[in-house]
Amino acid sequence: MPESVIQVERVFRNYGSFRAVDGVSFEVHRGEVFAMLGPNGSGKTTTMRMILDLLKPDSGTIAVFGGPLVDAARDRIGYLPEERGLYRNVQVIEMMIYLGTLKGLSRRDAQQRSQRLLERLEMGDQSKKKISELSKGMQQKIQIAVTVLHDPDLIIVDEPFSGLDPVNSLVLKDLLTEFKSRGGTIVMSTHQMTQVEEMADRLFMIHRGQQKLYGTVDAIRKQYAQHAIIVEGRGDWAALPGVVSVETRENGRSSAVLHLAEGVSSDSVLVAITSSGSIHIERFELAVPDLNDIFIRVVEENRL
Amino acid sequence: MSSFSRVGLVARREYLFNLRRRSFLFAVFGVPLFTFAMWFIIFAVMEDSENDLGKVEKVGVADASGLLDGQIVPLDVPVQFEFYADATHAQQALDDAAIGAYISLPAQYLRSGQVEIYSYGTVPAALEDAVRQLLLANLSQFAPPDMPFDRIQNPVVMSIYVNDTGRTLTEANIPALFFLPMIFALLFMMSSGVTSGFLMSGIVEEKTNRIIEVLVTSVSPLQLLTGKIIGLGLLGLTQLLIWGAAGMVLITVGQAVPFLNGIEFPLTLMLVFGVYFILSYFLLSTLMAGIGAISGSEQESRQYSTIISLLFIIPFFFIPNFIAEPNGTTAVVLTMIPFTAPMSILFRIGFGVVPPVQMVASLLLLFLTTFGVALASARVFKWAVLHYGRRPTLWQVFGVLRASRTAEGGEARL
Numbered sequence A: 001m002p003e004s005v006i007q008v009e010r011v012f013r014n015y016g017s018f019r020a021v022d023g024v025s026f027e028v029h030r031g032e033v034f035a036m037l038g039p040n041g042s043g044k045t046t047t048m049r050m051i052l053d054l055l056k057p058d059s060g061t062i063a064v065f066g067g068p069l070v071d072a073a074r075d076r077i078g079y080l081p082e083e084r085g086l087y088r089n090v091q092v093i094e095m096m097i098y099l100g101t102l103k104g105l106s107r108r109d110a111q112q113r114s115q116r117l118l119e120r121l122e123m124g125d126q127s128k129k130k131i132s133e134l135s136k137g138m139q140q141k142i143q144i145a146v147t148v149l150h151d152p153d154l155i156i157v158d159e160p161f162s163g164l165d166p167v168n169s170l171v172l173k174d175l176l177t178e179f180k181s182r183g184g185t186i187v188m189s190t191h192q193m194t195q196v197e198e199m200a201d202r203l204f205m206i207h208r209g210q211q212k213l214y215g216t217v218d219a220i221r222k223q224y225a226q227h228a229i230i231v232e233g234r235g236d237w238a239a240l241p242g243v244v245s246v247e248t249r250e251n252g253r254s255s256a257v258l259h260l261a262e263g264v265s266s267d268s269v270l271v272a273i274t275s276s277g278s279i280h281i282e283r284f285e286l287a288v289p290d291l292n293d294i295f296i297r298v299v300e301e302n303r304l
Numbered sequence B: 001m002s003s004f005s006r007v008g009l010v011a012r013r014e015y016l017f018n019l020r021r022r023s024f025l026f027a028v029f030g031v032p033l034f035t036f037a038m039w040f041i042i043f044a045v046m047e048d049s050e051n052d053l054g055k056v057e058k059v060g061v062a063d064a065s066g067l068l069d070g071q072i073v074p075l076d077v078p079v080q081f082e083f084y085a086d087a088t089h090a091q092q093a094l095d096d097a098a099i100g101a102y103i104s105l106p107a108q109y110l111r112s113g114q115v116e117i118y119s120y121g122t123v124p125a126a127l128e129d130a131v132r133q134l135l136l137a138n139l140s141q142f143a144p145p146d147m148p149f150d151r152i153q154n155p156v157v158m159s160i161y162v163n164d165t166g167r168t169l170t171e172a173n174i175p176a177l178f179f180l181p182m183i184f185a186l187l188f189m190m191s192s193g194v195t196s197g198f199l200m201s202g203i204v205e206e207k208t209n210r211i212i213e214v215l216v217t218s219v220s221p222l223q224l225l226t227g228k229i230i231g232l233g234l235l236g237l238t239q240l241l242i243w244g245a246a247g248m249v250l251i252t253v254g255q256a257v258p259f260l261n262g263i264e265f266p267l268t269l270m271l272v273f274g275v276y277f278i279l280s281y282f283l284l285s286t287l288m289a290g291i292g293a294i295s296g297s298e299q300e301s302r303q304y305s306t307i308i309s310l311l312f313i314i315p316f317f318f319i320p321n322f323i324a325e326p327n328g329t330t331a332v333v334l335t336m337i338p339f340t341a342p343m344s345i346l347f348r349i350g351f352g353v354v355p356p357v358q359m360v361a362s363l364l365l366l367f368l369t370t371f372g373v374a375l376a377s378a379r380v381f382k383w384a385v386l387h388y389g390r391r392p393t394l395w396q397v398f399g400v401l402r403a404s405r406t407a408e409g410g411e412a413r414l
Helices: A044-051 A092-102 A107-120 A136-148 A166-181 A193-199 A217-223 A266-276 A291-303 B003-019 B022-050 B087-095 B125-142 B149-153 B174-208 B211-215 B221-256 B267-294 B298-324 B329-336 B341-351 B356-384 B394-402
Strands: A004-015 A018-029 A033-037 A059-064 A077-080 A154-158 A185-189 A202-207 A210-216 A228-234 A243-249 A255-260 A280-286 B058-063 B080-084 B101-105 B114-119 B157-162 B167-170
Touching (some): A004 A044, A018 A185, A018 A202, A044 A059, A077 A136, A077 B211, A092 B211, A107 A136, A136 A154, A136 A166, A166 A185, A193 A291, A202 A217, A210 A291, B003 B174, B022 B174, B022 B221, B114 B125, B174 B221, B221 B267, B267 B341, B298 B329, B298 B341, B329 B356, B341 B356, B356 B394
Parallel strands (some): A018 A210, A033 A185, A033 A202, A077 A154
Antiparallel strands (some): A004 A059, A228 A255, A228 A280, A243 A255
């Protein structure tokens, strides 16, 4: 059984008469990338703030590293909030050292690590510059660096990719992957589903304060899979045994979605294609929706 | 890392960062110049109230030298002189408030020219002039033939005794006694104003640029607030030490300047200044911290802080009252109000004497208010630092102060 880093059980949180978090429960396992999804205002940030003990839940329990969030446990966490900012009239290195020492590093250690991280982020020559002299993207990289500066066991990153160009997104992704490969746990909130598909092991989706999806990314995609196959090629798809209907897609690549009759497996359709001799096949895959489609579907369903 | 170390780290950062600020350097070195300018202005203004003889009316005369021989040459001064057999009787009359002050001419007056004025509270400069005129007029009429030439040239070498305090005013150190409290008051305002201003703008900056959210995952809001107050308090003390050192140098170097001659730093005044400075600094800074936490912008917080700073300088508008009646109702009331107490107490010590009971009561009220404000500010601070986007309403702030937790925003950990 995987070791739990965070355990959230039946947590409720109201703002006045508005219920921001409505009885959610989930666990985050050691060494995984755990994605928190949900539309704006769904309760993600409130849940993160409760995990970080910045807000108290109205009821329910939250355990981090097996217990309440004491100071020693807090030093093992790195946090990148969604609303970001830095001291403006301070040197990059000076601010990094300050935030590092607040997390328990010695000044010397904080300085060495900061310099190493800046080099890693191709910003080694910026260390003596004032924050206000940096571009927005550079400032964001500094913030991400500060999050992992003290080599935490767990990082909670709220929308880490927002505002980054593709090159810097890649740099960040590498940094997060490296952090995970060292055994670190990542809780990540994002609207970029491709990042979740590429990086996350498990996900949790919250909408209007309520839990909507929870599990491994693969399991959730399969849960939303249609009984259909996506194909590309040439031939009479409708003539294949077990195909109920054909939905052609005009995407310039002559692809089609084959809806299958109940009890017909995708394997038997593949066998029929290869043995027909009249069909030229270029692509064959299960019609599993991407996370973006699932996200939109969940939100739409709850709007009704 | 212990809670103490975290507070220390915040204090260290606040101290070192603000020490290098241009506005701090300007305050440290530019303000002394401004203070001296103010000194001269106040000196000019005070001349007027110094001429008010209305409070003295009757002045006793104890003449051991026999020079006056019970005779007074009529003078065009608004005081009435009354003879007493000796200084003891005159002192008795002063204690009974039959007279406002008395002058004592010692037996060897003709040789030394020594004249002493005894009173409770301040001796108006006009009284000194009246005494000078009296002696000059009498010397010219009743002087014995063997009167030293010195006395004709310089009839009075005045010493003034302010009875309650036992302090002696010689002509040379009158500016010191009057102006030191005022300088201290100005220094206090400048120093605590600058540092608590830094405190407030620092909090507003951290809140508006959202770094506060990262900070409070490392230190608790109360540790953050305590660290800031300690760091900036030390900065304020540094500022005072620099000013103090500059003052000492100025006084040492400037002994030749009559205006500076004789200035010393009375221990009681320094002690009272120290105690009131620390308490008032905490009162001002905790208030500023609370305001910084609920303000939406630096501009908005400055408006509030200006109002609070005005509360502290109210006593300046009552300087004439402090001079005329250091123990009058206005002075006592201002001493008891925590916001006006620091300035008022300094003025009163300078111009008269503060009964110990009043000082204890004033300190107690200031201490209790500071304590209450610190608790309230800490509560508002920890709630409001993460409450951004829209400014909390006054009702919400009251709600936070009333309840241990609130519906809006909830509490963060202390």
